Amino acid sequence: MNNFEFKNPTKIIFGKDTIEKVKEEIPQDAKVLLLYGGGSIKKNGIYDQVKTALANVDVVEFGGIPANPEYATLMEALQVIKDQNITYLLAVGGGSVIDGTKFLSAAAVYDGDTPWDILTKSIRTEKGMPFGTVLTLPATGSEMNSGAVITRAETKEKLAMGGPGLFPEFSILDPQVITSIPQRQLANGLMDSFTHVLEQYMTYPIGALLQDRFAESILQTLVEVAPTVLKDPTDYQAASNFMWSCTMALNGLIQKGVPGDWAVHMMGHELTALFGIDHARTLAVIAPSHYKYNFEAKKEKLAQYAERIWNITEGSTEDKAYAAIEKTEAFFHQLGIDTKLSDYTKDYEGTAEEIAKRFKARGWKLGERQALMPEDAEKIVKMAY
Numbered sequence: 578m579n580n581f582e583f584k585n586p587t588k589i590i591f592g593k594d595t596i597e598k599v600k601e602e603i604p605q606d607a608k609v610l611l612l613y614g615g616g617s618i619k620k621n622g623i624y625d626q627v628k629t630a631l632a633n634v635d636v637v638e639f640g641g642i643p644a645n646p647e648y649a650t651l652m653e654a655l656q657v658i659k660d661q662n663i664t665y666l667l668a669v670g671g672g673s674v675i676d677g678t679k680f681l682s683a684a685a686v687y688d689g690d691t692p693w694d695i696l697t698k699s700i701r702t703e704k705g706m707p708f709g710t711v712l713t714l715p716a717t718g719s720e721m722n723s724g725a726v727i728t729r730a731e732t733k734e735k736l737a738m739g740g741p742g743l744f745p746e747f748s749i750l751d752p753q754v755i756t757s758i759p760q761r762q763l764a765n766g767l768m769d770s771f772t773h774v775l776e777q778y779m780t781y782p783i784g785a786l787l788q789d790r791f792a793e794s795i796l797q798t799l800v801e802v803a804p805t806v807l808k809d810p811t812d813y814q815a816a817s818n819f820m821w822s823c824t825m826a827l828n829g830l831i832q833k834g835v836p837g838d839w840a841v842h843m844m845g846h847e848l849t850a851l852f853g854i855d856h857a858r859t860l861a862v863i864a865p866s867h868y869k870y871n872f873e874a875k876k877e878k879l880a881q882y883a884e885r886i887w888n889i890t891e892g893s894t895e896d897k898a899y900a901a902i903e904k905t906e907a908f909f910h911q912l913g914i915d916t917k918l919s920d921y922t923k924d925y926e927g928t929a930e931e932i933a934k935r936f937k938a939r940g941w942k943l944g945e946r947q948a949l950m951p952e953d954a955e956k957i958v959k960m961a962y
């Protein structure tokens with residue numbers, strides 16, 4: 578196992594009817610900016626629950642943060658923060674609203690001229706404006722980590738940012754919120770969290786027995802609850818296990834002491850930037866090709882995953898590893914998610930070259946050994962057409 582340090586300061590408030598507890602977490606003298614997305618919270622009652630809880634707090638609102646939070650929209654929110662002397666941010670939404678809020682937390686205290694530099698120059702935020710979240714969509718894990726991904730339509734870029742100052746102070750996780758989530762987004766949440774675990778697990782063995790089993794238990798739980806979550810989102814047992822799995826998949830715990838990959842995400846982000854494909858679906862497009870292309874480097878962990886998640890016990894290491902990739906792709910199909918780029922766009926020619934060009938310009942070497950060069954990414958993306 579590798580050496581590690583672990584600190585996660587986010588307070589989790591989990592369970593039925595917990596949204597009203599938001600009033601206990603926000604300082605009474607705060608001037609709050611309540612941030613939300615396209616309006617789903619107004620239809621499903623979450624907005625009313627939050628507003629009722631904050632009846633005695635000074636709250637300004639900013640709605641309209643789109644999926645794949647857009648820089649231009651966030652710059653409008655930043656102006657509101659400055660004009661209204663906001664002191665506390667409250668994200669009510671999924672990964673997009675939470676990530677947008679993290680950007681604002683960083684940008685509010687940033688003293689450079691162009692906040693976009695936070696993304697292009699990888700400026701880490703040591704201390705941002707304090708914020709909390711009410712999670713409405715289990716998927717990204719953003720509610721308990723310090724990373725964010727921001728999109729800029731003008732330049733077709735989607736870039737990551739982070740820093741120890743960007744953990745939410747608290748996050749409220751009421752699994753009942755999933756009852757109003759459309760099928761497409763439920764499937765996305767299952768897909769995204771599953772891939773988060775794979776990115777931190779499907780590398781090479783490093784003798785981190787407990788970390789492997791943490792990761793495997795999340796994968797097993799997601800496979801077990803997926804059919805019920807999709808069929809009946811009012812099933813509280815499935816909903817609560819789904820929600821907690823998504824948070825645990827990317828709150829930092831399972832990546833401690835082990836190598837991490839994240840190349841599937843880096844290639845996937847480009848597909849969202851170029852074509853607007855849902856984040857989770859880009860992962861389904863890239864992952865099978867990524868594991869086939871990097872088969873030799875990953876076959877031991879693939880075979881372990883084959884045995885422990887899919888009960889594939891017959892054959893050589895290679896046989897099991899290959900069967901596991903097929904099983905994984907079949908699972909994505911079971912979620913109703915297509916796994917080829919051509920399923921999403923007819924305009925895919927040239928995509929692999931464009932992505933390789935971008936990675937080269939950024940000097941990126943990806944994968945758990947930083948051995949995946951732009952030329953490799955180009956081949957992987959081509960395999961995914």
Ligand code: NZQ
Pocket residue numbers: 613614615616617618621642643644645646670671672673674676713714715716717718719722724725726754755757758759762765766769827842856
């Ligand atoms: O905008 P509204 O109207 O709220 O509707 C949203 C949106 O259209 C809807 N929704 C959310 N909760 C709902 C609901 N509809 C009905 N009932 C509810 N309770 O769902 C749609 C998608 O929401 P979004 O927040 O975009 O989804 P998700 O949570 O999947 O977030 C995706 C974003 O997170 C980034 C992705 O790149 C993408 O930009 N990621 C963030 C990560 C992180 N911070 O750690 C890691 C991930 O790998 C990922 O990159």
Ligand code: ZN
Pocket residue numbers: 717769770772773842856
């Ligand atoms: Zn993801």
